[in-house]
Amino acid sequence: MLLGRVQIPQSVRRGEAFEVRVLVQHPMETGFRRDMNGRAIPLNVLDHVSCKYGGREVFSAKLGSGIAANPYVAFYVTADTSGPLIVEWSDDKGEKGSFTATVSVAG
Amino acid sequence: MQASAAAIAGGALGANAQGLGLAAPQDLTPYIREITGGRKPEERDVEIDIPQIAENGNSIPAKFRVKSPMTAEDHVTAIHILCERNPRVQAATFHLGPQSGRAEISTRIRLAGTQNVTVVAVLSGNRYLIGATPVLVTAAACLDETAG
Numbered sequence: 001m002l003l004g005r006v007q008i009p010q011s012v013r014r015g016e017a018f019e020v021r022v023l024v025q026h027p028m029e030t031g032f033r034r035d036m037n038g039r040a041i042p043l044n045v046l047d048h049v050s051c052k053y054g055g056r057e058v059f060s061a062k063l064g065s066g067i068a069a070n071p072y073v074a075f076y077v078t079a080d081t082s083g084p085l086i087v088e089w090s091d092d093k094g095e096k097g098s099f100t101a102t103v104s105v106a107g
Numbered sequence: 108m109q110a111s112a113a114a115i116a117g118g119a120l121g122a123n124a125q126g127l128g129l130a131a132p133q134d135l136t137p138y139i140r141e142i143t144g145g146r147k148p149e150e151r152d153v154e155i156d157i158p159q160i161a162e163n164g165n166s167i168p169a170k171f172r173v174k175s176p177m178t179a180e181d182h183v184t185a186i187h188i189l190c191e192r193n194p195r196v197q198a199a200t201f202h203l204g205p206q207s208g209r210a211e212i213s214t215r216i217r218l219a220g221t222q223n224v225t226v227v228a229v230l231s232g233n234r235y236l237i238g239a240t241p242v243l244v245t246a247a248a249c250l251d252e253t254a255g
């Protein structure tokens with residue numbers, strides 16, 4: 001289970017693009033570092049982030065070791081209907097995590 | 108004993124320096140061709156908001172913006188981030204659509220030394236945009252050999 005947080009505005013207007021901010025706890029190990037004994041630390045990166053809203057995928061990202069540890073990704077989604085906004089992420093070892101935020105559309 | 112230990116350590120460091128690919132920046136042409144399928148991207152409408160000087164390369168806040176109306180007919184479908192001197196050039200790919208409303212992504216990237224950060228945007232209708240900006244990195248990421 002990979003922990004993370006998703007932040008969206010408390011309330012949004014219909015048709016307005018709002019920012020979704022995602023922060024996941026992950027070392028984003030590059031595979032180029034060595035430990036105290038000189039052994040290579042294997043590659044381990046959070047490589048997939050996706051966002052579902054209103055029953056369809058509205059955003060996805062493929063990340064690599066060029067993204068800083070504890071990856072932060074912010075993107076925009078257009079407000080359509082009130083309901084859940086589900087952000088899911090997974091790393092190259094198959095570890096997964098998700099967060100569900102609730103979009104409340106005013107007007 | 109001491110001498111051999113030093114030699115092993117030296118060897119390990121040497122191998123690492125090679126593996127890190129800190130030498131010359133890589134030619135981005137094959138990476139761009141893979142994205143565009145051979146078409147030439149236009150140099151316009153891509154904004155990269157990133158510090159000109161970064162104290163270290165471990166975590167650099169960056170904002171990538173593409174000027175686009177983001178309608179069903181005309182929108183950005185993907186934004187690719189390429190870092191020419193990183194050991195892995197392809198840092199990230201973001202997939203958007205008309206429902207994004209705004210073609211803007213913020214994230215924090217790693218840079219292995221002073222280099223150009225290049226953004227290739229894929230628009231609907233097989234059109235491509237490109238933009239690049241130089242970043243001066245005073246201490247590169249991934250030079251710290253020991254973890255923790």
